[in-house]
Amino acid sequence: MTHPARDLLQTTTAALAPDPRSNPLVPRIADGTAPRRTLAALALEQTRVIPADRRAFQHLADRSARTDPEAAAFFTTLAQGEALAGERLAVFARACGVDEAREASYEPLPGCQAYPAYVAWLALNASPADVVLALTANFSAWGGYCATIATALRERYGFTDEACAFFDFFAEPSPDLDVLATAAVQAALDAGRLDEKRAHEYGRLLQTYEAMFWSTLGDLPSEGRGELRDQPQATRTRQ
Template identity: 55%
Template sequence: MTRTAQEVLADAVQGLAPGEGANRLVPLIAAGEAPREVITAFTLEQHHVIAGDRHSFAHLAGRAAEEPAVARFFESLTLGEDLARSLLGPLATACGLDEEAVRAHEPRPACQAYPSYVAWLALNAEPVDAVVALTANFAAWGGYCAAVGSALREHYGFDNPACGFFDYFAGPGPEEEERSAEAVAAGLASGRLSEPLAHRYGRLLQAYELMFWDGLAVR
């Protein structure tokens, strides 16, 4: 039976979802029990994550030039990273960070494993396989961002502009879901999609995602 793009993506999102309790930090933030310093660390690390991911997505878009639907997916992600970078400004201000503090920050290895692996995917993975892996990870990431954005308002006194970064990533809109499905449909039609490899990449992305959150608590 021929599988649809929606079935492929649903299987990846469900099959690669982190287990309950896998992320140890987000529940603490959601309950207001994590120190405010982890939000500061998050903000500092994200400056490096966003810069790396933007370059990786742009490279994947270029590699996917022969499949326009796949290229559009990554072009959209590239533009999304530009917006995300602008939304870090109010969050940094709320954390008491200025440009000098951001520049002086030395990134933590555990927090930078994720963008390092995205860069590996940009160089080595079939782009449509990366679409599936990233879509599965974004589902988990979106849930984390939704929980943190709510907690920052309720427990930490952050205002709406400071939470804009988390609101942006809290869940994919219809356009994002459509682009993902179109990219996967193109990969199915061309025979370039390998679900086993896509799931391998997604499993590793989820693991590196959890390393990011764990790394925020490291002193």
């Protein structure tokens, strides 16, 4: 038996799958050649991304609460997830050598913050059902990146399980979220309020900004503004 919403989610995710070459950083983390200062920059950028996305998802939930309860449930769950992820992020940042003073003085990189800026634009301007479809396609790639990073942090950098929990959280499959996304897309299809072309456009831009995030971090110079120097080898695995 076919399921229109599930089929649409699968085909959209496949169509928007990123070119592996669009992410130069994760392979370097995977083989342990990315410097710890780049991991620190990743943590610092995420300290801006996570709360911004949480507020954007909550706004989408509020917008759709009356007219699109299935989408509202999806976005509420996303907002709750971002809050939980934020709690885990602080431990990763500290493991990278980021203290509160460094976090407060950090200047975020435009190429990394384009993604949450666009998510905020979607929260204000896009049809919630279209955003459900676009985000679900994007999350597939993000989850894979997080799984690779979580493994590498343990095996290549000596991070503890607690320090890897941020990436473990996103790498873990979420059947409940998949069910919510399917229900939201199906409700939109049934009501005739899903614009597949527009949703694909949103998804393509999300993937482009996601690639920009990783390439910006991957292009960081050996030393310079917006990053930390590597710690001495003797302290690399001390958490």
